[in-house]
């Protein structure tokens with residue numbers, strides 16, 4: 486699915502700026518960071534002057550609200566953003582040694598989480614699973 490389709494499926498019209506943000510989130514310009522949730526500052530650096538901060542924040546809020554992107558707090562001052570769909574569709578791994586956070590493919594978690602969520606009386610709009618430990622890079626260092 487391309488970026489335009491993804492936006493439209495979530496009821497967001499695909500403006501040029503939104504497509505730029507989506508592209509930055511997907512790490513298309515920097516393949517090596519594709520698995521890492523990014524702070525707004527890192528996204529701004531990727532957008533290299535093509536967008537101001539206010540516009541970026543507004544778009545990020547919209548993308549999170551529509552479930553296109555996930556916002557998550559790794560215990561730092563800034564939130565980090567990454568692409569992620571669905572309430573239960575996303576989880577992270579945080580390395581306690583180097584401090585890096587990676588996005589995990591959490592499709593395996595989803596069935597169990599969905600079952601838990603559907604049994605709750607409240608409407609859950611976000612669920613965040615963060616695993617902690619030592620990452621592959623640090624294990625091999």
Ligand SMILES: [Zn+2]
Pocket residue numbers: 580581582583584585619620621622623
């Ligand atoms: Zn590590």
Ligand SMILES: [Zn+2]
Pocket residue numbers: 521522555566567568569575576577587588589
């Ligand atoms: Zn993520």
